[in-house]
Amino acid sequence: MNLYHLNTFLSVARFLSFTRAAQELNLTQPTVSSGVRDLERSLGVKLFNRSGRSIDLTMEGRLLLTYAEQIHDLTTEAEDRIHHREIEPGESFRFGAIDAAVIYVLPDVLEAYHSRFPSVDISVQVDASRFLVDEILRGRSEFGVLTLPYVHPKIDTMPLLEDSLPLVVGSGHPLASRKRVRLEQVVTETLILFHEGSVSRKPVDEHLAEAGLSPGRVMEMSSPEAMRKLVEAGVGVSFLPNMTVQDALTEGTLVALNVVGVSMQRRIGLAWRRGRYFSPAIQAFLDLIVGNFGLMEVWQTRLRGTD
Numbered sequence: 244m245n246l247y248h249l250n251t252f253l254s255v256a257r258f259l260s261f262t263r264a265a266q267e268l269n270l271t272q273p274t275v276s277s278g279v280r281d282l283e284r285s286l287g288v289k290l291f292n293r294s295g296r297s298i299d300l301t302m303e304g305r306l307l308l309t310y311a312e313q314i315h316d317l318t319t320e321a322e323d324r325i326h327h328r329e330i331e332p333g334e335s336f337r338f339g340a341i342d343a344a345v346i347y348v349l350p351d352v353l354e355a356y357h358s359r360f361p362s363v364d365i366s367v368q369v370d371a372s373r374f375l376v377d378e379i380l381r382g383r384s385e386f387g388v389l390t391l392p393y394v395h396p397k398i399d400t401m402p403l404l405e406d407s408l409p410l411v412v413g414s415g416h417p418l419a420s421r422k423r424v425r426l427e428q429v430v431t432e433t434l435i436l437f438h439e440g441s442v443s444r445k446p447v448d449e450h451l452a453e454a455g456l457s458p459g460r461v462m463e464m465s466s467p468e469a470m471r472k473l474v475e476a477g478v479g480v481s482f483l484p485n486m487t488v489q490d491a492l493t494e495g496t497l498v499a500l501n502v503v504g505v506s507m508q509r510r511i512g513l514a515w516r517r518g519r520y521f522s523p524a525i526q527a528f529l530d531l532i533v534g535n536f537g538l539m540e541v542w543q544t545r546l547r548g549t550d
Contacts, residue, residue, distance in 0.1 A: 255291070373440065404510070408443070
């Protein structure tokens with residue numbers, strides 16, 4: 244039994260006429276007759292009594308008609324819900340984000356979304372960019388808000404904002420009084436850096452390699468908030484995202500130094516599996532994110548490009 248044959252049967256049963264059913268379905272009468280015969284053959288019963296040009300339903304036909312009408316109504320309802328539905332209570336989705344995005348980019352978005360859709364449950368995985376991409380590729384996460392660039396044949400990305408990576412030191416550090424320092428001076432300090440291989444670590448390593456320098460003492464971690472606290476405490480110096488240290492710079496617990504010949508930037512953006520379909524609940528959340536950065540037109544163009 245398939246829906247095509249069932250719909251053909253339903254039309255014939257309603258009109259008790261193969262001719263009128265063919266007109267309604269925009270098919271030839273032989274095609275309609277063949278569809279009914281195929282359905283009868285698959286069920287092993289007769290659905291119509293035929294007497295000349297008149298037909299009526301058999302007992303099995305009347306029974307099937309009851310179910311066929313229910314199936315047709317459910318199919319119509321399902322198509323309508325999928326293509327035109329509102330966001331339903333109890334929906335949920337999971338996405339990933341680097342901690343800086345959770346702290347500085349997403350709070351307003353999450354507040355606005357929960358205000359509009361309080362019944363939708365959201366789970367957020369906070370991790371390094373490379374781990375977030377793994378979760379996307381495995382289908383465990385719908386999308387990620389992470390550090391770019393990230394290149395993978397199965398991943399699409401879209402930048403949302405650029406953030407500088409200034410060298411910061413604690414207000415009591417010997418270098419805090421300097422307006423400018425050279426990279427050669429920086430590597431003599433304990434460097435508190437993101438883990439090797441992370442997207443945010445890459446520009447630091449590239450500048451050091453270009454200058455032919457290697458840091459003497461390195462502490463590695465993934466949390467910029469933890470790194471900031473250690474720098475404030477005087478444990479070391481670090482190239483940290485501006486959004487992470489802006490408050491501390493204003494309050495005076497950290498000092499940003501100009502490193503001669505060095506300017507570092509990182510981008511934060513969206514990443515998702517290429518060709519991924521987003522349900523209305525997820526689409527509404529993504530629209531809020533990109534709308535906050537005035538990128539809705541770019542976002543719609545990107546989505547059309549992946550259809």
